[in-house]
Amino acid sequence: MTLYAFALFVHILGSLLLTTAFTAEGIGLFQLRRAITDSAVRQWEGILGLARVFGPASVVTILASGLYMMISSWGWVPWLAVGLLAWVLIAVLGAVNGIRLSLTIRQLPTGAAPGTSLQSRGFVISWLTRLSIAVGIVFLMTNKPDLLAALLCIVVTAAIGVAAAVALTRGGRTRSPAV
Numbered sequence: 001m002t003l004y005a006f007a008l009f010v011h012i013l014g015s016l017l018l019t020t021a022f023t024a025e026g027i028g029l030f031q032l033r034r035a036i037t038d039s040a041v042r043q044w045e046g047i048l049g050l051a052r053v054f055g056p057a058s059v060v061t062i063l064a065s066g067l068y069m070m071i072s073s074w075g076w077v078p079w080l081a082v083g084l085l086a087w088v089l090i091a092v093l094g095a096v097n098g099i100r101l102s103l104t105i106r107q108l109p110t111g112a113a114p115g116t117s118l119q120s121r122g123f124v125i126s127w128l129t130r131l132s133i134a135v136g137i138v139f140l141m142t143n144k145p146d147l148l149a150a151l152l153c154i155v156v157t158a159a160i161g162v163a164a165a166v167a168l169t170r171g172g173r174t175r176s177p178a179v
Helices: 003-034 038-074 078-106 121-143 147-169
Strands: none
Touching: 003 038, 003 078, 003 121, 038 078, 078 121, 078 147, 121 147
C-alpha cells in the first residue's frame, strides 16, 4: 500500500465521519424544534453532542489527508482550491452554528418549556446549506472541473441548500412528515 492510498482511505473515512456528524446534527435539530419539554430538549441535546465529536474529527481527517494528497499529487488545481475553500466554509459555519445552538440551549431556564429560540430557521438553514455544499465538494472531487464550473457548483449547491431549508422550516415548528 502506498502512502497516497492510505491518505485516500483516511480521506474517505473523514467523509463518513462528516456524514455521521451531519446526520446527528440534523436529527437533533429537527427534534429540538419539536421539543415541548425541558427534558426533551436535554435528550436531543445529547444527540447534537455526537455532531460535536464527529464534526471536528472529520475536519482533521479530511484536511490532513486531503492536504497530503494535494501536495503529493495534484498541486493547486482550480477544483481543489475551490473545494478546500468550500470545506473551510463548512467548518466555520458548522462551528458558528454549534456555538449558537449550545448558547441558546444553555440560556433556556431549567424546567421551563422551550421557547421559540430553538425554532430559529437559521440553525436548519446553516445545516442544510453545509450539507449541500459537501455534496458539491464530492462533485468537485469526482469530476475535477475548471475554476468557473467549480465555483458555479458550490454556489448552486449552497443555493439549493438554503432554498430547501427555507421550504422545510416555513411556518415555525418543523412538521412531521406524512406517513
